[in-house]
Amino acid sequence: MAREKGRKVVAQNKKARHDYHIEDTYEAGMVLMGTEVKSLRAGRASLADGFVEIDDHEVWLHAVHIPEYTQGTWTNHAARRKRKLLLNRSEIDKLERKVGDKGYTIVPLSLYFKDGRAKVEIALAKGKKSWDKRHAIAERQANREKEQALGRRLKGMD
The missing domain is CATH 2.40.280.10 (Small protein B)
Structure with a gap:
């Protein structure tokens, strides 16, 4: 084998x-x-x-x-x-x-x-402290929204 x-x-x-x-x-x-x-x-x-x-x-x-x-x-x-x-x-x-x-x-x-x-x-x-975890989640959400807005703009949907 x-x-x-x-x-x-x-x-x-x-x-x-x-x-x-x-x-x-x-x-x-x-x-x-x-x-x-x-x-x-x-x-x-x-x-x-x-x-x-x-x-x-x-x-x-x-x-x-x-x-x-x-x-x-x-x-x-x-x-x-x-x-x-x-x-x-x-x-x-x-x-x-x-x-x-x-x-x-x-x-x-x-x-x-x-x-x-x-x-x-x-x-x-x-x-991590609990506020570190909340900060990381908020940062991840902001990046996701930024990427979605950029994608919409590139597609001409904005």
Whole structure:
């Protein structure tokens, strides 16, 4: 069988971009069991409650829901177990320093296959205040109205 090429997205955390200011993103490999990989290939996962924690210079992904593989046997995995992430030592040190600063956290943004290997995109993020969220929504709405007005003007409908 030929090796997979390209990027196939399994799950995205759209709420993370709404709730956090994204400072920096990293791509990390994941240590998975066989049934987890099969479940991911079936396109089943949820990053909604997921978060990343650094413990003893190791990066762990918590609360990501990968449901049990339906054809799995007694070797099936726990759906919400913690999973180890694979990053370079320099990246881990950089993340550890930044998370030590007040207000920073690490959140998963997307879960995907890249050239046949399961990857997770994580982001160093700072939480938004409620007025930041309202400001971002208002800005997005203003841009949408501006684009619509420009489109109407170009079509001669104005």
